Structure formats: C-alpha cells, structure tokens
Amino acid sequence: MTQGNDGWVKTTCAYCGVGCGVEARPTLSGELEIRGDQSHPSNYGKLCTKGIALGETVIQDGRLLYPTLKAAGSEKKIDWTAATSMVATKFAETIKEHGPDSVAFYVSGQLLTEDYYVANKLIKGFMGTANIDSNSRLCMASSVVGHKRAFGTDTVPVCYEDLEQAELVVLVGSNLAWCHPVLFQRLRIAKQNNDNLKVVVIDPRKTESNEIADLHLGIESGSDVALFNGLLSYLDDHDCLGEGFIEQHTNGFVEALLLAKQEQSVAKTTGLQEEELDAFYRLFATNSKVVTVYSQGVNQSTSGADKVNSILNCHLATGKIGKPGCGPFSVTGQPNAMGGREVGALANMLCGHMELDNPGDHHRVSEFWGAPDLASKPGLKAVDMFDAMADGKIKAVWIMATNPAVSLPNSNKVKAALEACPFVVVSDCIAQTETTALADLVLPVQGWSEKSGTVTNSERRISRQRRILPSPGLAKPDWWVISQVAQKMGFAEAFDYLHEGEIFREYAQLTTLDNENGERDFSLIGLSRLDDQGYSVLKPQQWPVIEQQDKVVNKRFFADGHFYTQDGRACFIPVNHRAPQSATNGDYPLLLNSGRVRDHWHTMTRTGLAAQLGEHMPEPYVLVHPETAQRYKLQEKSIAKLSSAHGHCLAKVMLSTDQKVGELFVPIHWNGLTAKNSKPCNLIAPYIDSVSGQPEFKHTPVKIEACDYKSQALFTTRTPIALDDVEYWARQKIQDGYAYHIQSTLEPRALEQTLMSYIESEGRLIQYDDGEQSFVTQFMLTNALRLEQLVVVKSQFPLGEVERYITQFNQSLQDEELPPFCIQDQEMVV
Ligand SMILES: Nc1nc2c(c(=O)[nH]1)N[C@H]1C(S)=C(S)[C@@H](COP(=O)(O)OP(=O)(O)OC[C@H]3O[C@@H](n4cnc5c(=O)[nH]c(N)nc54)[C@H](O)[C@@H]3O)O[C@H]1N2
Ligand SMILES: Nc1nc2c(c(=O)[nH]1)N[C@H]1C(S)=C(S)[C@@H](COP(=O)(O)OP(=O)(O)OC[C@H]3O[C@@H](n4cnc5c(=O)[nH]c(N)nc54)[C@H](O)[C@@H]3O)O[C@H]1N2
Numbered sequence: 001m002t003q004g005n006d007g008w009v010k011t012t013c014a015y016c017g018v019g020c021g022v023e024a025r026p027t028l029s030g031e032l033e034i035r036g037d038q039s040h041p042s043n044y045g046k047l048c049t050k051g052i053a054l055g056e057t058v059i060q061d062g063r064l065l066y067p068t069l070k071a072a073g074s075e076k077k078i079d080w081t082a083a084t085s086m087v088a089t090k091f092a093e094t095i096k097e098h099g100p101d102s103v104a105f106y107v108s109g110q111l112l113t114e115d116y117y118v119a120n121k122l123i124k125g126f127m128g129t130a131n132i133d134s135n136s137r138l139c140m141a142s143s144v145v146g147h148k149r150a151f152g153t154d155t156v157p158v159c160y161e162d163l164e165q166a167e168l169v170v171l172v173g174s175n176l177a178w179c180h181p182v183l184f185q186r187l188r189i190a191k192q193n194n195d196n197l198k199v200v201v202i203d204p205r206k207t208e209s210n211e212i213a214d215l216h217l218g219i220e221s222g223s224d225v226a227l228f229n230g231l232l233s234y235l236d237d238h239d240c241l242g243e244g245f246i247e248q249h250t251n252g253f254v255e256a257l258l259l260a261k262q263e264q265s266v267a268k269t270t271g272l273q274e275e276e277l278d279a280f281y282r283l284f285a286t287n288s289k290v291v292t293v294y295s296q297g298v299n300q301s302t303s304g305a306d307k308v309n310s311i312l313n314c315h316l317a318t319g320k321i322g323k324p325g326c327g328p329f330s331v332t333g334q335p336n337a338m339g340g341r342e343v344g345a346l347a348n349m350l351c352g353h354m355e356l357d358n359p360g361d362h363h364r365v366s367e368f369w370g371a372p373d374l375a376s377k378p379g380l381k382a383v384d385m386f387d388a389m390a391d392g393k394i395k396a397v398w399i400m401a402t403n404p405a406v407s408l409p410n411s412n413k414v415k416a417a418l419e420a421c422p423f424v425v426v427s428d429c430i431a432q433t434e435t436t437a438l439a440d441l442v443l444p445v446q447g448w449s450e451k452s453g454t455v456t457n458s459e460r461r462i463s464r465q466r467r468i469l470p471s472p473g474l475a476k477p478d479w480w481v482i483s484q485v486a487q488k489m490g491f492a493e494a495f496d497y498l499h500e501g502e503i504f505r506e507y508a509q510l511t512t513l514d515n516e517n518g519e520r521d522f523s524l525i526g527l528s529r530l531d532d533q534g535y536s537v538l539k540p541q542q543w544p545v546i547e548q549q550d551k552v553v554n555k556r557f558f559a560d561g562h563f564y565t566q567d568g569r570a571c572f573i574p575v576n577h578r579a580p581q582s583a584t585n586g587d588y589p590l591l592l593n594s595g596r597v598r599d600h601w602h603t604m605t606r607t608g609l610a611a612q613l614g615e616h617m618p619e620p621y622v623l624v625h626p627e628t629a630q631r632y633k634l635q636e637k638s639i640a641k642l643s644s645a646h647g648h649c650l651a652k653v654m655l656s657t658d659q660k661v662g663e664l665f666v667p668i669h670w671n672g673l674t675a676k677n678s679k680p681c682n683l684i685a686p687y688i689d690s691v692s693g694q695p696e697f698k699h700t701p702v703k704i705e706a707c708d709y710k711s712q713a714l715f716t717t718r719t720p721i722a723l724d725d726v727e728y729w730a731r732q733k734i735q736d737g738y739a740y741h742i743q744s745t746l747e748p749r750a751l752e753q754t755l756m757s758y759i760e761s762e763g764r765l766i767q768y769d770d771g772e773q774s775f776v777t778q779f780m781l782t783n784a785l786r787l788e789q790l791v792v793v794k795s796q797f798p799l800g801e802v803e804r805y806i807t808q809f810n811q812s813l814q815d816e817e818l819p820p821f822c823i824q825d826q827e828m829v830v
C-alpha cells in the first residue's frame with residue numbers, strides 16, 4: 001500500500017543517496033508528520049536527523065511562488081505562458097544566431113529521474129548540443145570514469161546487505177557517520193552483531209566515522225593511489241591474489257602491477273607508519289569478504305579517477321567482487337545522483353547507459369526519440385561550461401536544482417560568468433539564493449513533498465517520491481516546465497507528456513532497445529509496460545529490473561565474472577601517484593579540506609529552515625589543531641579569516657586534535673544568505689581531474705589570520721534582517737525566528753549602537769546596561785507580550801549564555817517573567 005487508511009503516504013527522503021523510505025502524513029494544521037518506512041529495504045524504518053526533520057522544512061518561508069523576470073534591480077511577476085515562451089524564444093534565437101553550442105543546461109542530482117530524462121532529451125535530442133552537465137560532475141564524475149574504465153559500464157556492483165555480510169569494511173574518504181547516517185547505523189549494528197567484522201577508516205582527519213573503526217589511517221591528503229598501489233604490491237608479494245579470477249575474467253593485470261611496484265616509498269607518500277600499512281594490507285589480504293566504501297575524499301581530486309581505479313584494481317586482483325559481502329562501493333551523494341547517471345544527463349553521456357560516441361547507441365536513441373539532430377559530440381563539463389560563459393561563448397543557460405554560485409570552485413569567477421551570460425534562467429523552489437540573485441528569469445518549481453517521480457539510490461534501488469502536499473503559488477514540476485518550453489520550440493510531439501508516469505514508461509522502454517538479453521547493464525525491461533496504476537503504487541525496484549519486483553531483492557553485478565567490455569573481461573588500469581595540483585608554500589602555508597556537517601544539506605536552502613537542525617552547528621567554523629592555532633594566534637571561538645590565491649572567507653575557530661597540524665577543515669554549507677563572507681568556494685581553485693572533470697575541493701593551500709574582534713552580539717528576531725553594517729554575522733534558524741551570531745571590531749558600546757538601527761520601529765523597548773560593557777535590548781510590539789527582537793552585546797559571552805538567551809526568546813516572555821536585569825522600560829518613539 002502506498003497510502004494506508006490512516007493517511008500515511010510512502011515516499012523517499014529528499015536528501016542523501018542512501019534513499020531511505022519515508023512515510024509522511026499531513027496533519028489538520030497543515031504540517032507534515034514523518035516516520036521511517038519499515039518496509040523499505042534501504043532503511044527498514046530508520047531515519048537520520050535530517051530525515052526526521054523533513055516535516056519542518058516544508059514550510060512556505062522564502063518559497064519562490066511566481067515566474068519572475070528580473071531586470072536592472074526590479075522584479076516583475078509573469079505567468080507561465082509568458083515565462084515558457086520567453087525561454088523558448090531566447091534559446092531558439094540564440095541557437096539560430098550562434099549555433100547549438102551557444103546554449104547550455106546545468107542540472108542536478110536533486111532532479112527526479114523524469115525531470116532529468118526530459119531535460120537531457122530536449123537539449124541533446126532537439127537543441128542538438130550535449131552542453132548539459134550536472135552538479136554530479138562535482139560529486140560522482142571520477143567514480144563514473146573509474147567504473148567505465150574497469151567494467152566497461154558505470155556499474156555499482158554491490159548492495160547495502162553486503163555491508164552486513166562483510167568481514168572487513170574499508171571507508172576511504174567517506175564520513176559515512178554524517179553523510180550517509182542510516183548506512184552507517186546499519187554498519188554499526190552489523191559490527192555489534194559480528195565480532196569478526198572489522199572497520200578501517202582512511203581519511204586525513206579523524207571523523208565521527210572513527211567511532212566504529214578498528215584502524216584509522218590518517219593519510220596525507222591526495223595520496224590514496226600510493227596507498228592502494230602499495231596494497232596491490234603487497235597482495236602479489238604475499239601470494240594473496242585471486243589468480244583464477246585474474247586469468248579468466250580480466251585484462252591488464254601485469255601492467256597495473258608493474259606500475260604499482262614502481263610506487264616510491266608508500267610510507268613516505270602516505271605519511272603512514274610501516275606498521276599501519278601492514279595492518280591494513282594484512283586485513284585486506286586475509287579477509288575474503290571485503291567492501292571498500294569510497295566517496296568525496298576519493299572523487300574530488302585531480303587524480304580522482306585514478307584513485308577509484310587503484311581501489312578497483314585491488315578488488316579485481318583478489319576477485320573480491322560480485323560475491324556476497326564483497327566489492328568496491330561508491331556511495332552516491334544526492335538523492336538522485338544515480339538516476340542522473342542512468343538518464344545520461346552529463347556532457348559526455350547519451351542516456352540509458354548508452355554512449356554518445358557509439359554509432360549503434362546514437363542511431364538507436366536518435367530513432368527512438370525521433371531526433372535526427374541528436375548531438376554527436378560531448379558537451380562542456382561543469383567548470384568548462386562556466387568558463388565558456390565567462391568568455392562569452394555560452395549565451396543562454398538554464399540552471400535547475402543546483403546553486404552553482406555557492407557550490408562551484410572559484411565563486412568570484414562563477415559570479416562573473418553568470419553576470420556575463422546574456423540570458424540566465426534558474427528553476428528553484430526558493431526565491432533568494434546566490435544563484436537566483438544572478439538570474440534574468442526565475443521559475444518556481446515544486447519541492448519535495450509536492451513533486452512526484454522516481455529517484456535511484458546508491459544500491460541501484462529505484463523508489464517513488466510521492467506528492468503529498470499542494471504546491472504553493474504557481475509552482476510546477478520541473479518536467480512540466482521543460483516540456484512546455486520544448487513544445488513552444490516546436491517539438492510538441494516528443495514532449496506531449498501528461499504526467500510523470502508517461503515519462504517513466506518511455507524511459508523504461510528506452511533502456512530495452514537492443515537490450516533484450518542484458519547486453520547492457522542498465523535495463524528496466526520489467527517496468528517498460530507499467531501502467532499508470534502500476535506506477536502509482538510502484539514499490540522499490542533494484543535494477544536491473546528484468547521482472548517487476550513485488551518482493552525485496554538484493555542483486556549484485558559481476559557474480560558470473562562477466563563485465564560489459566568488448567570481450568567481457570574487466571580491465572586493470574595502471575595508475576601511479578600524482579601529487580595534487582597545488583601545494584602549500586610560504587604565502588599559503590596551510591592545507592584546507594572541505595566537507596559536510598551532520599545536520600546541514602549543501603547550501604542550506606532547506607535544512608536552513610529547520611530549527612531542530614540549526615542547533616548542532618549554528619555557525620560556520622574551521623577546525624584547527626591547537627598547535628596550528630597557537631602558531632597563528634587563534635583563540636577558540638574567535639573569528640578567523642582564511643585566504644587563498646582566489647579569495648577569502650570567515651569562520652569561527654574550533655580547536656581539534658582530530659585535525660593534523662597545518663591542516664584545516666571547513667564545512668561547505670554557509671553562504672551569503674546565511675552568513676557574511678563565509679563561503680569556502682571563494683577559496684577553492686578550479687583545478688580538475690583531466691579525465692573526469694571533477695574539481696579538487698579537498699586540497700587548497702591557504703593562510704589563516706585572527707580577526708581580533710572586540711565585541712560579540714546575539715540578535716534574535718522574528719523575521720530575517722540584512723545586517724550589512726557588521727563585519728561578521730551568521731544566521732541560525734530558531735523556533736519562530738532567527739538568531740544572528742555577530743562579531744565586530746567595534747567596542748561593545750559602539751556595536752550596540754550600530755545594532756540599534758536594526759531594531760524595528762514603534763513598540764516597547766526595554767534596555768539594560770550593566771556598566772561593564774554588556775547591553776541587553778528587548779523589543780516588543782506595543783500592547784503585545786511576545787518578544788519581537790532581542791539584542792545582547794558583550795565583549796565575550798560566557799559558555800552557554802547565547803543558548804540561554806535563545807531559549808528565553810523562544811519562550812516569548814510574559815511581562816512578569818522579564819529577566820531581573822531590566823532596569824529601563826520605555827516607549828520608543830521613532
Ligand atoms: N549531512 C549531510 N549529508 C550529506 C550531504 C550534506 O550536504 N550533508 N551531501 C551529500 C552529498 S551530495 C555527498 S557527495 C556526500 C559526501 O559524503 P562524504 O564524501 O562522506 O563527505 P565529505 O565530508 O565531503 O568528505 C569525506 C571525507 O573525505 C576526507 N578527505 C579529504 N581529502 C582526502 C584524501 O585525500 N583522501 C581520503 N581518503 N580522504 C580525504 C575528508 O576529510 C572528509 O572527512 O554526502 C551526502 N550526504
Ligand atoms: N568546497 C566544496 N564545494 C563543494 C563540495 C565540497 O565537498 N566542497 N561538494 C560538491 C558536491 S559533492 C555537491 S553535490 C554540490 C552541491 O551543491 P548544490 O547542488 O549547489 O547545492 P544545493 O544546496 O543542494 O542546491 C540545490 C538547489 O536546488 C533547489 N531545489 C531543491 N529541490 C529542487 C527541485 O526539485 N527542483 C529544482 N529546480 N530546484 C530544487 C534548492 O532550493 C537549491 O537552491 O556541492 C559541491 N561543492
């Protein structure tokens with residue numbers, strides 16, 4: 001049942017690639033109750049903090065409600081007919097004048113498969129250019145290349161159950177505890193139930209994932225290839241190879257081993273002790289069931305694809321693949337990162353795991369779509385696409401479900417590129433983002449709980465996201481908007497979809513073209529005749545779907561030793577260690593790493609709406625080893641300025657011995673809407689892996705300086721304020737309002753005066769000055785008891801005091817409960 005009599009609707013979480021099944025039920029007061037779906041095979045009822053808080057994020061605050069035209073600082077609401085006609089006309093004119101390669105789409109792993117499929121079909125099939133890339137370029141591209149080079153296809157061989165059946169789980173460049181929390185819980189429970197299950201974590205820093213680690217290898221940033229080449233040599237030296245497997249099912253072993261053996265001093269390159277290396281290598285060699293989970297510490301590197309193949313080489317060399325409890329496991333980040341790879345919405349793919357440069361594939365798709373102009377050469381990858389915009393080569397771009405002004409490296413250049421591009425369209429659910437601010441036209445689309453379609457998770461399981469709440473304003477599904485534009489460009493027949501189920505069916509049919517006998521890994525043949533009712537009640541399906549799955553299945557690829565290369569054999573890829581593109585130097589002596597926190601999602605457009613999620617990490621921070629802090633005179637909780645050759649950013653210092661001396665870590669989430677000048681991508685160079693195009697987000701030389709601020713303030717308010725006049729602020733969502741954490745070079749008295757200008761007019765003002773540089777101002781509307789604003793300024797807040805004030809604000813004080821320090825109570829006349 002997708003909807004029980006009790007009103008609970010089955011859907012899928014909006015966030016990470018674990019793809020947890022969620023049950024949601026609207027309440028009479030318009031809220032959304034959330035619980036885990038016990039029957040979903042990915043999470044069996046469990047949810048993490050973000051999943052649990054989904055109900056808090058479906059509020060209308062900040063929603064984009066109408067198609068809006070932006071010109072010279074003014075905004076004009078228009079209707080959908082005008083909006084879609086305008087996109088169609090501008091794209092058609094641009095193509096006519098400058099050719100198909102002068103337009104581009106920049107899309108996202110947060111689109112549903114149906115949206116993604118239609119976007120890809122329109123631009124590649126009918127606009128005639130492959131200039132469509134996805135934020136998955138920043139995320140999964142290196143894994144895609146690694147898989148294709150080794151297996152012939154972009155195939156994730158394992159399923160989640162393998163984590164439970166393994167004897168050794170290796171986490172490489174993955175903070176699973178925070179980024180895939182339900183998977184981490186499954187692993188933790190498996191370990192509790194099995195004393196023999198060992199966990200190794202490979203990460204330059206100690207993370208929360210270390211909680212269950214038997215061994216942590218704090219490797220030098222960027223040295224994973226050396227580590228896994230060392231493993232390959234060890235396996236050979238200790239007669240631990242799967243020789244039968246190598247012989248029967250692979251090519252290129254000798255060359256890969258030869259290069260691995262040339263690796264100069266693995267201990268020196270990785271910065272690890274021989275004993276540590278030995279301990280890891282022995283575990284890998286002696287356990288027959290090994291799963292290697294890897295994520296952005298591997299992918300986001302100028303040698304990302306080689307890192308992936310160095311891992312795959314070790315699994316192939318031991319035959320630890322295709323069997324229960326075995327295999328390399330690239331965990332996906334976004335809810336539909338996998339779906340995007342399936343529909344092929346990257347610049348160098350076609351669709352349905354077919355290839356642009358394969359004439360047979362090209363012909364099949366061109367016929368199926370009725371698209372004689374189907375693009376035949378790869379388009380521009382994300383970073384190159386924005387460079388081409390800056391250079392004036394791309395003149396119209398449509399951005400969907402991603403916030404590149406925050407998430408692409410070298411933010412200043414990205415901003416300049418969007419400013420230079422003559423026509424920028426952005427489809428989003430949120431009105432104010434750094435990217436919508438740079439658009440000429442913004443289009444309101446449905447968000448999670450309003451949109452309907454499918455997503456595919458890390459274990460290739462396709463689940464339905466279902467519509468539960470009505471859409472606010474004029475918000476529409478992404479696929480509808482794209483189809484309207486396509487129809488107006490003259491492609492009505494190919495885009496006459498009435499609902500998302502029709503798109504899914506067409507897509508499932510496309511995967512069957514000349515694929516009746518499983519010639520390609522990706523097949524949805526069992527869903528190609530799905531009727532509307534079947535789509536509506538579709539249960540999770542793991543691909544390949546040969547027959548519709550009514551019961552849970554757990555499938556693995558390569559169990560038969562067959563790979564999707566020309567001769568059916570897997571390929572070893574010879575790789576050698578290359579240092580990251582940039583190195584620390586006298587000007588930029590520290591190494592900056594970046595990643596995620598437990599309770600925020602990317603650029604915070606959604607998690608930033610939930611008070612529950614704001615408490616864990618209320619401000620942008622930088623993790624610093626105490627020795628580094630001492631050297632650069634940084635105090636805990638003070639604000640520091642980080643600078644690189646590309647820009648700078650502010651963050652609150654947090655001391656941690658989990659960091660190496662000389663290395664820093666910043667979370668990626670804060671940006672111009674949630675903090676002043678705290679966006680890490682300001683600092684990051686646009687260096688990319690030359691094969692995968694994925695940026696090196698985890699290795700940036702920087703310097704750090706203390707800001708020497710003299711005062712701090714907390715400003716809580718019911719509605720957001722624009723704090724332009726203070727040097728540093730960070731906004732935290734709290735119950736019924738916002739808390740601004742402020743620091744300043746001003747003395748407390750002067751800061752208090754500055755902040756008074758942000759107090760609303762007309763109401764009751766209660767002020768307190770303790771004579772020792774500590775000021776409290778409370779503001780209420782006349783005749784109301786609820787606090788509207790509260791400002792507290794001090795030279796420094798004692799531990800716990802900020803939280804206490806926020807609680808006080810939340811409790812909406814009654815007159816008689818006013819804090820004892822209030823000595824003035826006056827009407828403010830403005
Ligand atoms: N809470 C939360 N969860 C999320 C997301 C979110 O925004 N918030 N985003 C989702 C998305 S899209 C993604 S892609 C995933 C990302 O999930 P993860 O990849 O697990 O997360 P990151 O924090 O980006 O990076 C993982 C680790 O790589 C380490 N690392 C850095 N350099 C190296 C290196 O050279 N070698 C090795 N071995 N490790 C290195 C970092 O120290 C970091 O701890 O998370 C998903 N889940
Ligand atoms: N420094 C640094 N930078 C990084 C990374 C890193 O580790 N370090 N990681 C990179 C990675 S792995 C990723 S995945 C990216 C993520 O970066 P982004 O994709 O830029 O981040 P989001 O905040 O998820 O942006 C999604 C946008 O889509 C909107 N949205 C949500 N749902 C929908 C929908 O259904 N339709 C439409 N049209 N819009 C919707 C949201 O409001 C939001 O504005 O960041 C990358 N950038």
Ligand code: SF4
Nearest residue numbers: 013015016020048051
């Ligand atoms: S683990 Fe991922 S999919 Fe599951 S509830 Fe948490 S954020 Fe959602």
Ligand SMILES: [Mo]
Nearest residue numbers: 138139333334
């Ligand atoms: Mo990602």
